[in-house]
Amino acid sequence: MRKNVLIVVGLILLVLVVLFFALKPKAPDQGSIAVVTENDMDVLPLPELGDNVRRYRLEPGSQMAWTGRKIGGFHDGTVDILQWAFAIDDDGTAAGKFIIDMDTITITDMDADDPMYNQLLTHLREGFFAVDAYPTVEFDLKQALPKTNGVYDIVWNLKLKGVSREISFPAQVEITDDSMTAQANFFVDRTAWGIDEVIQIADKYIEFGVNFTFERL
Numbered sequence: 636m637r638k639n640v641l642i643v644v645g646l647i648l649l650v651l652v653v654l655f656f657a658l659k660p661k662a663p664d665q666g667s668i669a670v671v672t673e674n675d676m677d678v679l680p681l682p683e684l685g686d687n688v689r690r691y692r693l694e695p696g697s698q699m700a701w702t703g704r705k706i707g708g709f710h711d712g713t714v715d716i717l718q719w720a721f722a723i724d725d726d727g728t729a730a731g732k733f734i735i736d737m738d739t740i741t742i743t744d745m746d747a748d749d750p751m752y753n754q755l756l757t758h759l760r761e762g763f764f765a766v767d768a769y770p771t772v773e774f775d776l777k778q779a780l781p782k783t784n785g786v787y788d789i790v791w792n793l794k795l796k797g798v799s800r801e802i803s804f805p806a807q808v809e810i811t812d813d814s815m816t817a818q819a820n821f822f823v824d825r826t827a828w829g830i831d832e833v834i835q836i837a838d839k840y841i842e843f844g845v846n847f848t849f850e851r852l
Contacts, residue, residue: 689722713741788804822842
């Protein structure tokens with residue numbers, strides 16, 4: 636009898652291990668993971684721009700999308716862009732900054748009347764991002780290096796929860812006489828900013844998606 640119990644327990648453990656690895660979030664493609672570099676600068680000097688500067692305004696109501704993965708699923712949502720400034724000169728030197736209003740974080744894969752919605756939102760606001768203490772996230776543009784076919788390697792200083800780190804990732808950019816569009820999806824290792832909590836979002840990577848349209852001023 637005891638032998639049969641041990642066999643059953645062993646089979647259950649085996650099934651649980653198989654399910655864990657089957658449902659565990661897959662690591663993102665290496666090319667989409669933002670490269671993180673140590674950087675403790677709070678304020679970054681913007682590069683000097685030439686005389687012929689083109690300034691752009693971000694389309695009103697623009698948002699950044701986020702996705703967090705966990706075992707067996709994911710959650711996603713949006714945050715609003717609070718402020719934005721961007722300019723580029725004839726030499727291609729760019730300067731820019733945008734600030735995210737973390738107080739506007741939402742969850743879009745759940746209904747607001749779902750009992751789990753407010754629980755997860757509270758976890759994100761209080762546990763993950765500590766919104767009361769750090770109400771904004773800042774991206775300061777350091778460099779935009781053109782590659783091929785409209786792809787740029789973008790280097791930012793990302794200040795999150797009071798910690799500054801340099802990140803870089805590719806983006807698709809199209810510039811015309813009177814507008815500019817930028818699209819990118821990139822993954823950030825949240826532990827580099829001290830976000831170590833394992834609450835609802837079990838995977839250490841948070842995916843961000845941007846699809847911005849700018850109007851030339």
